[in-house]
Amino acid sequence: MKKSLITGLIVAGTLGVALSAHADPRTRFMAANCSYCHGPDGKSRGAIPSLTGLEPGYFVQQMKAFRDGSRPSTVMKKHANGYSDAEFEAMAKYFASIK
Numbered sequence: 468m469k470k471s472l473i474t475g476l477i478v479a480g481t482l483g484v485a486l487s488a489h490a491d492p493r494t495r496f497m498a499a500n501c502s503y504c505h506g507p508d509g510k511s512r513g514a515i516p517s518l519t520g521l522e523p524g525y526f527v528q529q530m531k532a533f534r535d536g537s538r539p540s541t542v543m544k545k546h547a548n549g550y551s552d553a554e555f556e557a558m559a560k561y562f563a564s565i566k
């Protein structure tokens with residue numbers, strides 16, 4: 468019982484390190500701006516879609532569509548406006564890496 472708890476903690480710790488290795492601090496900072504609506508780490512608990520696990524190509528395409536207005540949105544145009552294509556890509560990889 469005790470042993471499995473310790474093993475669990477070690478596994479969780481290793482996963483945490485593996486995840487943070489995927490994203491530089493700036494990407495994490497950008498992603499944190501989305502958590503207010505999309506949930507912590509992009510895991511939504513409400514009506515707003517989750518970002519976690521979205522296919523990166525789809526993610527980037529949606530962000531560009533919000534920015535240029537070809538996908539109608541309530542709030543996302545405002546958010547997409549603030550980022551470059553490279554930043555969309557970085558966030559796409561970050562959210563896709565979260566399980």
Ligand code: HEC
Pocket residue numbers: 497498500501502503504505515516518526529530539540541542543544546558
């Ligand atoms: C103020 C709340 C809010 C914030 C902050 C926000 N979003 Fe959204 N997001 C929404 C809503 C609401 C939708 C549904 C489309 C709409 O109505 O704008 C959405 C939709 C999306 C979608 C489409 C998901 C899909 O499954 O098609 C993506 C991708 C997305 N947001 C990414 C982001 C990213 C990246 C950020 C941070 C830079 C962010 N959002 C910040 C509210 C928010």
